[in-house]
Amino acid sequence: MTKKLKVATIGGGSSYTPELIEGFIKRYDEFPLTELWLVDIEAGKEKLEIVGNLAKRMIKKAGLDIRVELSLDREEALKEADFVTTQFRVGLLEARKKDERIPLKYDVIGQETNGPGGLFKGLRTIPVILDITRDMERLCPDAWLINFTNPAGMVTEAVLRYSNIEKVVGLCNVPIGIEMGVSKLLDVDHSRIRIDFAGLNHMVYGLNVFLDGENVTEHVVEKLTDPKQTSFVKNIEGIGYDPSFIRALGVLTCPYHNYYYKHRDMLEKQQKEADEQGTRAEVVSKLEKELFELYKDDTLDIKPPQLEERGGAYYSDAAVRLITSIYNDKRDIQPVNTRNNGAIASIPDDSAVEISSVITKDGPKPIAIGDLPVAVRGLVQQIKSFERLSAEAAVTGDVDLAVLALSINPLTPSDTVAREIVDEMMEAHKDHLPQFFNK
Amino acid sequence: MTKKLKVATIGGGSSYTPELIEGFIKRYDEFPLTELWLVDIEAGKEKLEIVGNLAKRMIKKAGLDIRVELSLDREEALKEADFVTTQFRVGLLEARKKDERIPLKYDVIGQETNGPGGLFKGLRTIPVILDITRDMERLCPDAWLINFTNPAGMVTEAVLRYSNIEKVVGLCNVPIGIEMGVSKLLDVDHSRIRIDFAGLNHMVYGLNVFLDGENVTEHVVEKLTDPKQTSFVKNIEGIGYDPSFIRALGVLTCPYHNYYYKHRDMLEKQQKEADEQGTRAEVVSKLEKELFELYKDDTLDIKPPQLEERGGAYYSDAAVRLITSIYNDKRDIQPVNTRNNGAIASIPDDSAVEISSVITKDGPKPIAIGDLPVAVRGLVQQIKSFERLSAEAAVTGDVDLAVLALSINPLTPSDTVAREIVDEMMEAHKDHLPQFFNK
Amino acid sequence: MTKKLKVATIGGGSSYTPELIEGFIKRYDEFPLTELWLVDIEAGKEKLEIVGNLAKRMIKKAGLDIRVELSLDREEALKEADFVTTQFRVGLLEARKKDERIPLKYDVIGQETNGPGGLFKGLRTIPVILDITRDMERLCPDAWLINFTNPAGMVTEAVLRYSNIEKVVGLCNVPIGIEMGVSKLLDVDHSRIRIDFAGLNHMVYGLNVFLDGENVTEHVVEKLTDPKQTSFVKNIEGIGYDPSFIRALGVLTCPYHNYYYKHRDMLEKQQKEADEQGTRAEVVSKLEKELFELYKDDTLDIKPPQLEERGGAYYSDAAVRLITSIYNDKRDIQPVNTRNNGAIASIPDDSAVEISSVITKDGPKPIAIGDLPVAVRGLVQQIKSFERLSAEAAVTGDVDLAVLALSINPLTPSDTVAREIVDEMMEAHKDHLPQFFNK
């Protein structure tokens, strides 16, 4: 008889789910999943059905014995789960549209992680995730919570600080995307590259690059001074850094750094895009509709290639690789969001960082790096402060804290603009912010 | 016979000198100065004569037996000095005009401390100050170096990191200005107020306010939510913070914080002023000309009241109060720029911070505060990184570092704009940047 | 009408009380005490009467209008107190005799602070002090708790960690004793000496010595290589350190360091004394009896000089000096036991340290020293660990923790001896250790 191995995926109706399914199929030998519960809320029922049925067809095609359950009952899904993955979106893409559109009215970048968009996504998401952790305490106290929901850094920070769950990891496909980009840059296979990552979610740096174990950081940095090379991830097009800047920085940036190191250009770009083709949420919304049309086709039994344009490249690989390594105590190195524990000196021990860690059955063990390079310490610290204050605002429902969090964000031009944006967004997202309105 | 007590003032021809003289006169009982050497360079000879003669008249009027020497020979001036004060300006106000005007062309605030102006002022000033410290090692190894030259934080950092001098203090009139402002706000005498200051130069926060020893911080913060109250120092007009922001921040800001927390407004304001009445350097330049006209009047034997409009309010008080406390081992608390030594957890031990310290004959001893509030840690860290990279660029003459320093500055919209500004300013200040051009 | 100024002294029947009274009389101008409540427990009633009446006579003689109340009702005494001082001894000198005698049976030094004696004194005392803090929360939430009860470091640690009281200071006469000793050594008045103290209670080091503000540490250290000079406090006779040791250490030790740096000699000395003249508790017991005989004399209206032999030299000065400085927001520097707050890098922020601090109305503000010298970091860390585990054992009543605390104490030769001592002492002090026996 096979040993039960159960995964519950909160937000199972997401268009990303086929990625995850593909990952489970590919790594089935190492991770013999027996039950997969795709959970969603009433409003997402239709999507859940569509994507859930595709999931079933994919698994059937792969000839695997995995029971797939589509459910609106979170408690039943969580019961005795071994892993809980979260990929839900409170307020759906409609909310993201507002996250992106409203700030632009004030000439401020929206940004669904470390900008005003991220603040409000956090305010909507954190109470829900804390609710889930309370359920987990009762229903599956030994399970690991693998969070993909953005803003992943802020959410992990909130779980570490405000829940009783210790087994939590935040995951992002940005670092693996950088690795892929560097492999391409050096024209070598991905497996030969290792990068020491450290920083925060969507604010992570590649401190050292190794090719077959040899430190080739300087060589890679030099290659990056060719402006055509700086674009590592498809959905945020790099604009090209100044060679002096790249050389003196001496470490790899992630695509989201453009928002900070190229603030003015990115704002213009986003405004132009919003006018011409719609914001990212609007583009994605269209893509999603098309995807769900494809998913409905009951002859489809693989992940359709169009999904990769959605922005989740390497996502299945990162997610299932992490779960598999925990399950098998693999002790390989992966970049994840976890408790700092002294690994980065200038960040508190009990804060979440995104850092290369050894993945054991006992969870990720961050590798100590001493401290971040002088040049990047400030920005990282600033976003960590933004994350902490945002998480605190989400938990307390204190609007002053939300204004402060946004005011100290480097994308915000002033406290008064922060105030105006908070006021307008608070109103726009009213239905999903009970902690501020039903006090 | 009186014991020799010698002060050497580098940049003695400054229009500020009468402030300093007034301070020495006022505190003569505690600090029985016997020799004051006002030193300047050839180009400043005329001003030195004018202000030096006023100094002599002021001292004569006060009936004190202080020998005032006007000199172009720095070595002679430093010889056996007990205190060395520095208030020189490499490139004079002409250079400051460029520091302010050039960045504005790129829609960037100039700022003579923590912006592009500060970077270039640092690049011009640091080699000179390190030269002075090398002279001091030989000529007056026991003397204290009291630096008022801006950017005072960056300069103190550079002396701590790149010289062999340990007896250095950086001084600024901003904290004392905040104390005066709070006194006015509470309508009490200045002596009844004490504020715990911590942060960096022109980036200092008042963490706690005490009235007669009672902690009244919350009360003061509440009062500040009245927008008319936020202007503490005359030469940077506050624009009024949002009440939520003030309340959630919970600590006092300094006037220079406007550049960061009200970045957009300050840029507009500076552009408007530059167009209408000239940049600060241009205004000051005019003021200075008028001041020197006044100083020339050989019936004048007091500090003319017009000097206070120049921006140096409380300057003489801060400067001579510090010197007097060191000289007399007073052990009173003053905010100064000194080696951190663990007082602020998130700043390295060996970096300069601006912090309330006990002033002893052995120098300032910073009072441990634990760490800065979460909300301000990031910005402080960012400016510290800016200061450190700027100081390193000044010492090495590495233009890449200058570009990096400016790119990470929160006032800069992108690395490419940083590059452009650096290129244009490097050229404009060519004569004062030998380390970059004569390699 | 005079403003009420009330002090409550817990353990008011102590033979030390006349010291305290003398202090209040001497500093009355600065600290216009109106009510002094001497509180004790039923068992101490007789002593309380005797010493309390002496106190009244002393105050009458001084012609001061201070109401002295003798009370067995702690709650009434605490009500609206401005300062609470604690000098009680749970189990009286009888308990101390056991603290000293029992360990000696196992060839272990007793030591009423950082040895097995201190552990058990802590176990008896901490529950009582935490009880007092709970009363204070209700009855005088704004009062300062000034603790003299040994082990003062461990008690302060316990209050910081396990109570809701933040206004607590631990006080000891050892640092002032060292200052007096250094003054004598240099043959100068005490007021001209300042020493930077840092470490723990009875484990404090003088890092720098200043004479009129000049750093004379090296000179003092050199003088100390003369073995006759190392005895700073009367009741622990120094044995003479090796000159190489003194020179390489480079900082001043306190008398209690003999127990660690001269462990073998001190053990022999204590065994010899115990055999010949009795342990310290027994000697003190005799002294106390004589003192109380003296105190009974109703013509006595001053502190009898014999009290100084009791070991509390400079005690009144240290105690009332501290209280006066808090009351008047004096901002002078005093060595006290307070929250570390980053002042000593290798000790946690939230632990108690004994350190030179600026005394304000808002309490002591520790002066940042960076870190302790390499040579002393280990011993200090070890005693801090001992204090923390002992405090935790006192609060939890966990005997395993008591065994562990004693095992890691450098005075203990092995874990099995620790176990034996704990077993015997636990039994001997049974009546005063309800947390271990009435679980």
Next chain:
Amino acid sequence: MTKKLKVATIGGGSSYTPELIEGFIKRYDEFPLTELWLVDIEAGKEKLEIVGNLAKRMIKKAGLDIRVELSLDREEALKEADFVTTQFRVGLLEARKKDERIPLKYDVIGQETNGPGGLFKGLRTIPVILDITRDMERLCPDAWLINFTNPAGMVTEAVLRYSNIEKVVGLCNVPIGIEMGVSKLLDVDHSRIRIDFAGLNHMVYGLNVFLDGENVTEHVVEKLTDPKQTSFVKNIEGIGYDPSFIRALGVLTCPYHNYYYKHRDMLEKQQKEADEQGTRAEVVSKLEKELFELYKDDTLDIKPPQLEERGGAYYSDAAVRLITSIYNDKRDIQPVNTRNNGAIASIPDDSAVEISSVITKDGPKPIAIGDLPVAVRGLVQQIKSFERLSAEAAVTGDVDLAVLALSINPLTPSDTVAREIVDEMMEAHKDHLPQFFNK
């Protein structure tokens, strides 16, 4: 043609060499060694010949194409080496006898690592190792230095602090011995056990034990309360800890902890052994003679089993496993002595610690643990201070520092005894301490 892969072993004439050879043979597939240079000094020539010829026979028997060179020319041996291993013993076992015998005269444990013996072994060894690093800079700047010479922690500290070599790892067989002991205790195969190690060399703790990735620390700790179980390594017989102590400590100790936690018993034991069967050096000396007799037998072509009694169990495994992992960028977890880099909070970043690290081609990357448990922080700090002062004494030849280092060692009963031991040992080891005598 095979790629050259060269190892130079300094102290190649050691009786341990067959261990190393066996290791290289066993892992040849992963580590295709082409040249092994066994280097020794003139005085060790005979031993080098004997053990070197055995090495050649062993390799021949294994049928491998490894060139073995026996050499007295260190420079030639180091030239272009890929790995340098050090296992030399300055002064041979004769010196170790003195290290053990002399302290015992003063009732002090000798101990060749963290006691007086270790101090003097360090004073003899450190100048030689620093000499080797200077050679390496010239002759094989890319090589890794793998040090087995005791005191391995102090030697690694010295290389990190006083050489220009960054590629250094200190290695010890104690952690692997603990893992073996725990495997036996749980009756499972070694490969299923992982332990988080942290601390210093011969002062290392097992913080967590995992069986198949599950944390079983509590279970193992409970098992250890059975006193028969505490002996993990053959050459230091455990005496049995008190169950309360074990439980409250909650982490695994190493055999050398007996010297500190059972100080009195160990002293008695060593004195008895010295009287009855000779000190460890004397026993080993006899063993070595027998071993070399065996080695001479030119029909012997395997590692003789008697070698394991010498105390080096698991040594070859630990050593070649480490080298292989670096060579192949294996990224497995091994406990080594390396730069702390923030992994243990209370130890400076730039100090050596013994800690579980990921072994990459770029060297060991320590896994961040936050901080050591409160109960062990002090002892670890104390030994670190001892190591640092000893290393400084070794480099400077300052006898005062040697006295201080020994005085603060927890095995030393007083500074005056420290002085006496230092004086006698300094004289005894005169020939190997030129830095103290030829100044």
